[in-house]
Amino acid sequence: MVTFIPLVLFYLHAALCTKTLDDGFCSSNNECPKRSILPRYVLYDVNEPEGFNLKRDVYIRMATFMKKLSKEGDWHLVLPPWYNLFHWRSLESETGPQNHVSWEHFFHIASLQSFVPVVEYIDFVHEVNSEPIDFVFVLQHISTNFEQVSEWKDGWSIEPCHKETSINYKKYENIFKIKVLGYNNVTAKEIECVSFHGESNLLAEIVKNYKSRSILIHHAEVALHNNFGDALYWQCRRSMRFAPYLVKISAEFREKYLNSTDSIDKTEMPDDWRLEKPGRKAVGGPYLAVHLRRRDFLWGRPRDTPSIKGAVKQIKNKLVELDLDTVFVATDAPEEEYVELKSYLVGFKVFHYIPTPSEKRKIKDGGVAIVDQIICSHARFFIGSFESTFSFRIQEEREILGFKKKTTFNRFCGDQQKDCVQPTQWTIVY
Template structure:
């Protein structure tokens, strides 16, 4: 066992040195300069907004490597949006959806060398894609052994992968199980085990951590995640028509992300009741700007709960608004697009209150930082009716 471990380590050192040498020798090195592709996937139950953060980890990983002149021939393949657990519309589950449906891919490419998966199919024979290797990442059973978090990885067993985003024309030559803990850039060590591989994939891409969360690189990447122009236009039309605001930074309405469903069921200590929600909104408005009388609500609540909250707020003198897409809009924008429209409307508001530890709220807070709102109007949360209420962390923009 010790001999095998030593040989693996020796092989890694040798290939890493060779790869680093080839990356620096741009003229005379015999390294294959053919484009190579880095794929990743995310645990199926994870939602849309967490997946956006996972994308950033991989995009930053590649952009930072290329910023130092290394791995210049690598491209990051954008995994299609497919069969997300929280998406309810049948059209959102039927076929893999490209990133261009939700984001401006040219803007993403201004930060990192990314490509859509369908463009890879166009380069393959009979539109079939064979990955050299799929590394299935797994958490260690004990992340804090002896009370210390140590970056490490090892080849393991007991895993399988049958995903490939719903495509039947994608296969792999080998599936390798990897116990992993650490930052995303450490994945380069695993890739270097087989330097000749051209198509490498990591399943469970949510396991590796950001190398540096909240840094300038983080925010440069985040700013490049510009929404699809159709979604921006639809949100701005709603804001203009229903909320009577015609600027990027509105001053006449407050927005709320009111997470219910699973949060109301499993995290009752973190969320308020319907009456408690109305009281907190009213208190926030009176403290911030008592002239505001419009409230926009983004929520996953059942329509009966939403109507009850609307009634409570109406009795307090507010006009309540929420975006209800038509059937045509649901087919056009899909669940992901509807969520983005909600987030855009929330991001333009004069004041925002979110839900504790919700990635949907996190993405709105980031949008508001990019737009230039004062942070005091952004990092606010709905508190439970009683008991402690931890203040939200403030991750302010870095220019």
């Protein structure tokens, strides 16, 4: 029988030793040698409807928090698998299953690990022998009347769960089983709802208060950034290198269609992000790149989203200004809208990344989006979409590559928009 309550649970934990040290768990049931402490884990989850690029942002919040926590013990951050995102619209016959996709499919794990200890979810399951996790903490916003609050203070407290955190679950003796992270058999021993307001560093207080080997933070998006845009933020962001095979696909496309290579474009980077040096020497390939967001932006941000003809006018003007004849288009628009856009750009070369069937099955929808972002990040000039996290991630990549700010922080304007303010320049810090 399925019960509905305002709780969220999760899957894994490792059995506790009979004797523990103050800061960890022993590897032996009989002895606790000082250096035989088992690793401890923080898992996290994000509100299911959130998109790929917002979830990347939440990773930075958790990783910067874990960077400091890992100095106090053998803590590891468990990477939640990717599953059924809103923008992953392809049929399973085209991409294969898009549930339980690991991070190594999209990112360079060794590079992530050079910033903070991380482990894939499936590896974590094996490491703890599929045992339930010890504690699940469901973050929720503090319930209050915003108009009556004169000063917000950071803090957290264990409180009853709000109605909006309700979820169906089943209880078997002392173990809870729910559907989360794309799995139906996720289990946990304990669960608490936490009313939370503050930066992700505040999560350390929760973790330290509970002597557990494994803890899951659910709705991690509730925790805010720790000093967004500072040097630590950018260290984490720079460590988020894409999977090498996706970089290779992007490089081959750029060279074949856009006359663009890293050596010519001055976008060569060291293999290790920690060896990157500040500077704005990147020139980029001889093409304009645009990210034209459509679909939900047509009704969600109609004032800031141009028509196809309006976008074409802005693209033409910039191509003429830059003395370029080539544009690369990244868009979520239906194919017929892309064909319409291309038909208006007579006299210009227009490209759009379309993977082969075998390629698409290999890289999946998330990989297609990353290839788009890589190609856009290497262009001579970039125009993005207003308040799009997809565009924002490209701007970050261009900052890391070392482009001049004026070539990066640009956006499409609505057809009738008179006060089209350009994006805030969140520039890199070393």
